[in-house]
Amino acid sequence: MQQIYLKEFNNEEIGMGFNSLSGKAVGTSLDVGEITENKVAPGMQVQSEITIINSHEELMNKLGMSFEAQGRYGAFSASVKANFSESSSYNSTSTFLVARCIVTNSFIRGRNFRVKPEAEALLKSNRFDEFSTAFGDSFVRGLQTGGEFYCIIRVTSIDTKKQSELGATLQAEFNGLVGGGSFKAQYGEANSSSLTKSEYTATMYQRGGKGEQIKPVIEISEALQRYREFPIFALQNPVGYETEIASYNTIPLPLPTPEEQENFNLALRDAREKKLYYIQKKNDLEFAFRKPEFFEDLPAPEILQDAINAYIKLSIAAMEHGAKLSRGEIKPPTLFSPPINEPVPIKLKRITPPTHVTVPNVVGLPWYEADSLLKERGLNPKHHVTGILPNSTEKDRIVLRQEPEGGKDIPRGSDVQIYYNRRFGGGHRQETFEGISWKPPLKLYRATYRQIPYYGHFSFLYPYYYPGFIAAHPYVHHSPIRTVVYPYSMSYPIPGIPNYYSIPGETYPYKAILGEARDTPEEKVAEGFLTAAGEEAVNQVKNILGTINASRSVILILENNTNMKLRKVRENLQHGGWAVTPVWQILPVSTLVFGAMSASWSIGTGTEGSITYAGEGIELTIYWDNPYVGSNSCNIQLTGPKASKYYTNSECGSGNQAAQMRYELYPR
Incomplete structure (x- = not known):
């Protein structure tokens, strides 16, 4: 038996006797002169690490439950931490990671011990057995306060390479070598294919903290946060988590001979190793029985079940033998002898995905x-x-x-x-205006004179044109770029750009597109205008961005290929501002083209933001980022109770200026 060792705290008090065979505190044989902290070194100590483990024994070591650390079998059987370790169901198929953080405060130790009169009477009369029964073979000399946090994470994948990659990413994320959320993203990518199907579980054990500080963690991100914040919790609300046990010979007192103690330790170690071996074999076979999709050439289920039952019986027998040893019921100590034969070895062969x-x-x-x-x-x-x-x-x-x-x-x-x-935009649309049936956007109507408002930042082309001047009273007119309400009482031209409020057709700058004037909307029309209009809308925004000449800019194209209206509910410009503002409503089967740019007064930033439109039962959020340094990115997110009735797509353009970001919404 070691002269001085530390064990897991179990509500012991300094001066209590301790039975190293049972692992329990017994009667108090000593009076304590004084109890003091370490005045020379009052500071804290923190030990933390995240480790990929390869055996059940290594798992126990990382949990601070090795034979050397605890010294006695009985300390394990009554320990909550022991139950936690066995609940991890360690098996050799999965990858296991253990994150641990151990915080220690200044050590508290008793001094100037004196033997109590009743204990001294037993020693003087050579009644050593009675003394050991009443006061044990050692005593509690000190207590360690602080706290400890452990998290065991099991990762399993059909593809062993992917399993190793997931384990390495998780370890790197805990160590701060990769960004937060890296494991979650890689895990989602793995489960996008049945060839790399993966799963993980996380269990935790914590001593220290109080209230919200000790609530269970569920997600990997929560475990990572708890792992990093635990030293603060252990400082604010510490617990006693280690007890210093000292042999009576430090006083000294008569004890069993070293050879007797060595034989006991040898038998106890043998029982414990056999128990862990049988438990791991049982866990391996149980995992194969429950998850046969990870293996090939497995024996029949009844053969697996018979082997599992045999290993359960062997592990129970090993535990009972160790328990009897720890209680001193086997004298002299003996090695464990299995009551039944071990099953014929079953080789578990992992599935190898095709190359x-x-x-x-x-x-x-x-x-x-x-x-x-x-x-x-x-x-x-x-x-x-x-x-x-x-x-x-x-x-x-x-x-x-x-x-x-x-x-x-x-x-x-x-x-x-x-x-x-x-297709750009899309769908069929037909409207009636002043008794005339207007054609879908593929048809372009001609006019000698027309009233064209200057809208916001730039003039633009509409897919419908009506001959002559448009009447000067309100009409709602739809465009793949915007919804426009006539008339505009004022317009605000930009220097160098004409104000096209009412101009004759022959001076209209898009004459090459418009062609000659006609008398009626049914006479000759230009085909393929949808393509021209789409390109024209993008070019219009691109021209505006060119006049502003921002260091970073994007053209945003949002296609609504559904039969419902979308209304703007919120926008968030994290960097930069609008170059061409978005409208509040997007009509069914139409496209919105607008633009964003970096701020002229900001140095070293790009344009980044999001905008959300809502329809019946859905919310559609588009995001873009054209950073000053790094690659462009974009995405589209669809939420709401009716989101499953639609699907989306996004395409991110490259470049620093006028990078095109396309977002599409379709019905299923």
């Missing part, structure tokens, strides 16, 4: 179905828009070709190029 996969044929599928099918096969789809659809009646985003072709075997994770057409 090559067959490319599916996605030609003729909608882009989103093709994207999902390729990702399911472990491939990386790359999207290419080959052109704008010549008319709005054709199906949007149907895959026209792919590279490589379907049926070819290629390495898993390879890129597959898919090509399709798309």
Whole structure:
């Protein structure tokens, strides 16, 4: 037996006797002269680490429950921490990480011990057995306050390489080597394919803290935050978590011989090692029994179950043997002898995902179905828009070709190029204006004279034109760029740009697009205007951005391909401002084009922000970021009770100025 060692605190008091065989405090044989803190070193000590473990024994060591650390079997069986360690169900299939943070305050120790009269009477009469029964073979000399936090995280993936990557990312995130949320993002990516399906669990044990400081953690991010904040909790609300046990020979008192103590330790260590071995074998087989999808060539379920039952019996027998040793019921101490034979070894072979996969044929599928099918096969789809659809009646985003072709075997994770057409804005729309039926946006109406307002920052082109002057009373007129209400009583021209409030057709700057004037809307029209209007809208915003000449700018294109109106509910410009402001409402089957830019007075910043539109049962938020340093990014988020009825897509453009960010909303 060690002369002095530390054990887990269990409400002991300084001066109490301690039975090292049972691991419990017994009667108090000593009077304590004084109890003091360390006045020379009153500071705290913090030990923290995140480790990937490879055995059950290593797990126990990391939890501070090794045989050397605790010294006695009985200390484990009654310990809450022991229950926590066994609840982790350690197995050799999964990757296990242990995050631990141990905080110690200044040590409290008793001094000037004196033997009580009743204990001294037993010693003087050589009644050592009675003394050991009443007061144990050692005593509590000091207490360590502070706290301890442990989190065990199990990660399992069908792909062992992906499992190792997830474990390494999680370890790096706890150590602060990668950004917060890295593990969550990589975990979500892994579960996008059945070939890398993964799962994780996290369990925690904490002593120290109070109230909100000790509420259970659920997410990985919460465990990481608790791990980093725990030293403060242990300082504010410490607990006693270690007890210093000293042998009576430090006083000294008569004790068992060193050889007797060595034999006891040897037998106790053997029982504990056998118990851990049987438990790990049982856990491995139970995991294979519950999760056969991670293994191949498994024996029949009844064979697995029989082996599991056998290891349960062996582990119970090893625990009972160790318990009897710790209570002194086996004298002299003996090594553990299994009551039944160990089962024939069952080799657990992990599934090896194929290195090559067959490319599916996605030609003729909608882009989103093709994207999902390729990702399911472990491939990386790359999207290419080959052109704008010549008319709005054709199906949007149907895959026209792919590279490589379907049926070819290629390495898993390879890129597959898919090509399709798309349309700008879209859909059919027909309106009546002053008794005239207006055509869809593919038709362009001519006029000799027209009233064209200057809206906000720039003049722009409408998809509908009416011959002659528009009557000077309110009309609502729709555009793929904006919804405009006539008339405008005033306009605000920019220096160098004319104010097109009412001009004759022959002086109109877009004469090349408009063509000659006609008398009626049914006479000759220009085809393919949807393409021209889409390009024109983007070019209009691009021209405005060019006149401003901001260091960073974006053109934002939001397509509403549904039959509902979208209304603006909020906007958030984190960096920069609007170059072309967005409208408050987007009509059904129409497109909004607007722009944002970096602030002229700001140095070293770009443009970043988001805007949210709401429809029936949904909210659609688009985000963009064109930073001063780094790559451009964008995304689109759809929420609400009816979000499942729609799907979205976003495409991020590159470049510092006039980078195009496209966002699309479609019905399913």
